[in-house]
Amino acid sequence: MKRRIGSNLKRLLVMSMMTWISSFAYSQFAFNLPDRSNERIHNYSDMGVEVSGKLALCSHSEKGNIILNVYGGRPPYSYKWNTNETTQNRSNLNAGTYTVWITDADGKTLEKSIVIQPPFPLLLNPVEKREASCGSGNDGYAKISVKIGRNDYEADSPPYDVTWSNGLKNVWEASNLAPGVYTVTVGDKYYCETSISFEIKAASEGLTLSETIQNPSCSSEQTGKISLNVSGGQGPYTYKWSHGPTSSSLENLAAGIYQVQVQDTKGCSIQASYQISAPSPLAISESISQPSCEGNADGKIELQIQGGKGPYIYKWNTGSSSPAMTDLTSGVYSVLVTDASGCEVQKQFNLSNSSTLQVEVLEKKPVSCSGQPDGSVMLGIKGANGNISIKWSDGKTGGEKRTDLASGTYTAEISDDSGCLVTVSFTIDQNPTLRAKIETALEVNCAEGSVAGVAWVSIEGGVEPYQINWSSSDNSREISFKESGKLKVEITDALGCKTTAETNVEIPTSTTLGSRIEFGYRKLTISSEPEVRVKEEILFESEIAPEILSWTWEFGDGTSSSEKNPIHIFQKEGTYEVTLTGYDVFGCTAVETNTIQVNAPEEMVVIPNAFSPNGDGLNDTFLPKLKGVSSFTLEVFNTWGEKLFVTESLESTGWDGTYRGQLVPPGNYLYRITYTLSSSGITHSRSGGITLIR
Structure with missing residues (x-):
């Protein structure tokens, strides 16, 4: 429906819109209204443009957008807008007129002006x-x-x-x-x-219905009920059911749909429809497998229940309560099925057969040790009805006895003229392959330096007892040997299967008995003092014979090392036995032990009170004599407190009486020395005077 308004009101609205437009930020654009919001322009017969997007604003907070779809001409196209933009599509636009010039690859240009309408009241x-x-x-x-x-x-x-x-x-x-x-x-x-x-709104309160429904429990029963409860409107209420009754409740209902109209005294009414649903009839369908042969218990009855309400209860004449009966012989079977509502259905089944075919494996023989297909089997067949047919799983037919069988599992299907089919499976074993392996060991007497060999044979497979024949004429599992050479053994099992094994053995000509192992030790820090002091690094140097493969050092203070030439530090003074033990390939050992006396460090600090740096090689520098000191600092000052010399090196030669390369005059000077004792780690400081004599 289009609504028209008077010309005066229209003129007033137009003037108001023109005033609003003149104050708009983009007033330089003209608002030309197109005939259609989405029109196609054909300036050239071979190039055009379709315009879409948001071409009108619904509020001042919105922005418009323009989407161009150029066709014809020869791509690619270039774009030039009156706002100097060069993109194909535009977004985030205010109301106004936007002109675009589209140029194709041949230089043809298409001009198009698009208006984004300003907001208009609705x-x-x-x-x-x-x-x-x-x-x-x-x-x-x-x-x-x-x-x-x-x-x-x-x-x-x-x-x-x-x-x-x-x-x-x-x-x-x-x-x-x-x-x-x-x-x-x-x-x-x-x-x-x-x-x-x-x-x-409603002039009066409406009617509402609530109901209580009871469905019949079994399909054939008429025990359904509907009870209504009405609220709202103005009572008393009248009831009109589709099948005639006028009461608020119905009983003895069969399955079906029941409709009612309820009306109050003011004439307001409400209609409703209710469905009474009875379960579908309880029925039994079955899947039966007849017993294959007389006496065979391989019949099966599987039930499928339709209708009623689960879960279902099964009661067989055999006492079973399962929906499936298996391992059945011929006979009559009946079942009573009851659903969750107490509805019942009963059915009887008759299983029968006509054959007494029976098959058994009378004897079978495994494949011999040769591995050839010489296994055999004998079947016993009885109770057949007419002729029998035998089909073997390896494709052969006929024959109750087979003598050409390789190892493996076989199946034979035996059937008679009545169609009775009996299947029997059996396995033809292959005796485990007879295998033998010679293993050896050497028994070394390290004290005597003698070596003896022991060899024994490991046997797998075959059938015991075994006969053992060594190339040395022995027939026991284990033998001794004292010379290098080849050992060979032949094994025969209880079935006569044979296998051989051989190996080369070697008796060493000597052990490491008497092998040379020696060691010495020295200080790592060069010192004129031969004594070993506490916390000094001691290098242990070994001489070990090539036949010794590994070694262990024991330093007597509870520590050990596996290095060939270890460095060790003794933490306490005392007498220590250092032992070097070597091991050869046979486990024999060579041992060397030395005793080391470790003394406590001797500490001494002696400071001279004069020196004469005249180049005669005697007392030419000032340097304290230190012993048992781990670090020190020496500083020398003149009597005005100016520092002339400093050193922190224990290897320093001392002050030579110069300052910045110039000789200082003879006279008195001051020194300060700070040192740390090696034994205790305690730092001391001493100072005093020194006289320089020239």
């Missing part, structure tokens, strides 16, 4: 409505209309889009409305929308 008139007569009635009415909108001012505009919350589309009025809240949304040609909500 206002609705107040809703015209009529309330529903009852809360449960559907006779309410509502009508909406547009007060002002864009579609009414632009020529050839389509109708407004109207959407009701109850599903109605593109209508301005609605009837048959139930009490409740409704919302109607109206959209203009540019998809700008506005909504209005309203409520349809």
Whole structure:
């Protein structure tokens, strides 16, 4: 529905819009309204452009966008906008006119102007409505209309889009409305929308129904019930059921659909429909496998239950309570099935057969040690009805006895003229392959330096007892040997299967008995003092014969080392026995032991009180004599406190009586020395005077 308004109001709105446009930030653009929101321009017969996007603004906070789809001409295309942009598509646009020049690869140019419409009000008139007569009635009415909108001012505009919350589309009025809240949304040609909500009230309270339904428990019963409870409206209430009764409750109902109309004294009514559902009839279907042969317990009955209400209870005449019976012989079987509602169904089954065919394996022989297919089997067959047929799993047919079998598992299917089929499976074994291996060991007497060999044979497979034949004419599992050479043994098992094994053995000509192992030790720090002091690094140097493969040092203080030439520090004074033990390939040992005396460090600090740096080699520098000191600092000052010399090196030669390369005059000077004792780590400081003599 399009709504028209008077010319005076229209003129007033247009003037108001022109005033708003003149104040807009992008007033330099002209607002030319196109005939259509999406039109195709054909300036050239071979090039055109389709324009889409958001070409109208619904509010001042929105931005528009333009999407171009160029066709014809020869790609690629270039773009030049009146705002100096060069992209194909534009976004984040204010209202206004945007012109683009599109140039193809041949230099042909297409000009297109696109308008982004400014916001335009979309206002609705107040809703015209009529309330529903009852809360449960559907006779309410509502009508909406547009007060002002864009579609009414632009020529050839389509109708407004109207959407009701109850599903109605593109209508301005609605009837048959139930009490409740409704919302109607109206959209203009540019998809700008506005909504209005309203409520349809009821002149009186509506009727509501609640029900209690009881369904029949079994398909054939008429035990259904419906009980109604009415609220709302104004009582008393009248009831009218589709099949005649006028009461609020029904009993003894069969399965079916029952409809009722309830009316109060004011004439308000409500209708409802109820379904009484009975379970589908309880029925049994079965899958039966007859016993294959007389006496065979391989028959099977499997039940499938239809209808009723699970779970189901099964009661067989055999006492079983399972839905499937297996391992059955011929005979009559019956079952009673009861569902969760107590409904029952019963059925009987007859299993039969006509053959007493029976098969058994009378004897079988494994494959011999040769590994050839010489295994055999003998079947025993009895009770056949007519002729028998035998089919072997290796493809052979016939024959109750087979003598050409390789090791493996076989199946024979035996059937008679009645169709009875009996299957028997068996395995033809192969005796484990006879294997033998010679293993050896050497017995070494380290004290005597003698070596003797022992050899024994390990046997696998075959069948015991075994016969053992060594090349040395021995017949026991284990033998001794004293010379290098080749050993060979032959094994024969209880079935006569044979195997041989051989190996080369070597008797060493000597052991490390008497092998040389020696060691010495020395200080790592060069010193004129031969004594070993506590916390000094001691290097142990060994001489070890090549036949000795590994060694161990024991330093007598609870520590050890596996290095060939270890460095060790003794932490306490005392006498220590240091032992070097070597091991050869046979486990024999060679031992060397030395005793080391470790003394406590001797500490001494002697400071001379004069020196004469005259180059005669005697007392030419000033340097304290230190012993048992781990670090020190020497400083020399003149009598005014100026520092002339400093050193922290224990290897320093001392002060030579110069300062900055110049000789200082003879006289008195001051020194200060700070040193740390090696034994205790305590630092001391001493100072005093020194006389320089020239």
